[in-house]
Amino acid sequence: MSITYLEAIREAQAKALRDDPRVFIYGQDVGAFGGAFKATKGLAKEFPGRVLDAPIAEDAMAGLAIGAALEGMRPILEMQFADFSTVAFNQIVNQAATMFWRTNISCPITVRLPCGGTAGGGPFHSQTMEAIYAHYPGLVVLTPATVEDAYSMLLEAVAIDDPVIFCEHKFLYYHLKADSLPTEALPVGKARIARVGRDLTLVTYSAMVHESLAAADELLSEGWEVEVVDLRSVKPLDTDTVIASVARTGRLLCVGEAWPWGGVTAEVITRVVCEGYDLLDAPPQRLNAKDTPVPYHPNLWSAHRPTARSIAAAARKVLQR
Amino acid sequence: MVQTVIEPTSAGDVSATRDLYIKAYRFMLLARVLDDKLASLYRAGKILGGVFLGRGQEALSVSIGVGLRERDIFAPLIRDMAGRLAFNESVLDAARTFLGSSLGPMRGRDGNIHRGRPKEGQLAMISHLGAMISVVNGGLFARRMRGIKGTVGVACCGDGSTSTGSFHEAMNQAAIEKLPLVMVVADNQYAYSTPTERQFACRSLVDRAVGYGIPGYEVDGTNLTACLNVVGEAIARARAGEGPQLVVANLLRLCGHGEHDDAQYIEPKLKASDLGRDCMKLAEAYLTQQSWADAATLSKWRAEAVQKVEEATAAAQREPGPDPFAENYWAALSTENLLEGNE
């Protein structure tokens, strides 16, 4: 048997619906049609009345999920594309994220954001939004990079009593495959060493984990052993695992598909510099997408986001200092 | 004439009985006295942040509070002291929140109008106008999924708030789902300083009901009997499973937008018109005219309201404010092991 990242997301939702009567799914076209990407394929039929088409009204979708969560439900919201969650931004960051702190009542909603670039996606179907959500207190932000994590972290997201932003990467939907679904997993909040190495710590997450692993292969042929840390969750961020890795390698490169200003890579570097300055043998570096909207044409798109090649080039600069 | 609009005179089965009228009036009075007290505490520098009053809007707001039942959901807005008190809020909860007591429902984390007890059906508004309506929808949606019947939700807003995308998204959503939502719009002719002609171009906001495919009602917001009838009927219909209802009340706020505002922009013509009548005075005249209360009774009721308000505000002022070191104020998640360290 082989299962894709997208199928894992579907299976996790099926299990959540099966195991917990409080769970329901709400989003555009998620019902009989099974979702724009088919992440809810067959679920409306299997769970009547619990997988429901929403109008094109992201603000009201999020508001409804929040109101239902206050009544003890565990809604899963599917945004058709992460980019459209900007319309729900107010409800997510001002209503859901402040709920527990203001009222002492938790707000267990899971917002699934199909994010990241794919060839031809263009400016409004390619965005990665983890940084802006992570900026707000009161949200948990997950960025699974593997089939196993897509499955186990989505189940954990539904179980968490707080609002969770689940950033699933569209580029991984179809090509990433695993032999089977996991039976155990690292908990949310723990990073994973995706590859062991002693010369450089490469911290990344989501689809960039795979570009980074490919870069590490390329660098190995040049004699460099690169350690790749997959953050898994960007909030909370597992600073301990990152710093322990930097303690072994003395060098740090952070890679993210998001835009360069602020964000996850800046946060990781800040933490390492503030807490582990003495561990560094060279100035830490980061590599992000270019500071423009995400381009449509594949020639432009592949030069806009980090790739194995550009990551390897950035890594060489850190390694050769 | 719009087909779905029901004229206030044909208000149907729910008639305001003497007891209901008196109950409603006494909550209006309590709200007015409390609002006035908060205004003077604000002027004395005892309240931080904005103080927004419901003066002139009590008849409409109270009609919601007395129409709701224990398991219902209420999303009040900035001018709903009367509705909050009549539904289930204590004077002390309100006083504590305005006066920064750590014992209030918001524990000093949020203040003034931003208060509630969601577990008891009273949602704690966020500032962003229009944002509470879909949250009420969600509560009603959840109840339907759980097979809980017979409860309704009421959301409130002003004329200006109807211009938000959130308002439209939520109204349309409630209509699609046929949720028992009663949307009460207080058209007080201004949104802060902006008159309604800069806010909408339809004849009346009630005409919007047609676009959503739901019933709409227009009511004189200065007339308690009319408000009790119309809001009562809308709530009864929603409760009976007839889906969302839109109530638009015409009135004027008899104060500034907030207590910082002298409202010099309000047209004198409007103040002198029927819209500018004080619903409290009209209700008192009606009580007297019906011989339901004489002058002595009215002043006894007022004295009782003043006493309650004085007690609560005095108590809240004696209570401690939040101590930043006493409890974990810096935890924005309920899941402790997922909290990030605060450096």
Ligand SMILES: Cc1ncc(C[n+]2csc(CCOP(=O)(O)OP(=O)(O)O)c2C)c(N)n1
């Ligand atoms: C989304 C949003 N924009 C702006 C404001 C600032 N604001 C607070 S009250 C108000 C006027 C509201 O007018 P209306 O809805 O008519 O209610 P009223 O104050 O007249 O009762 C404005 C602009 C806000 N709270 N939310």
Ligand SMILES: [Mg+2]
């Ligand atoms: Mg107004």
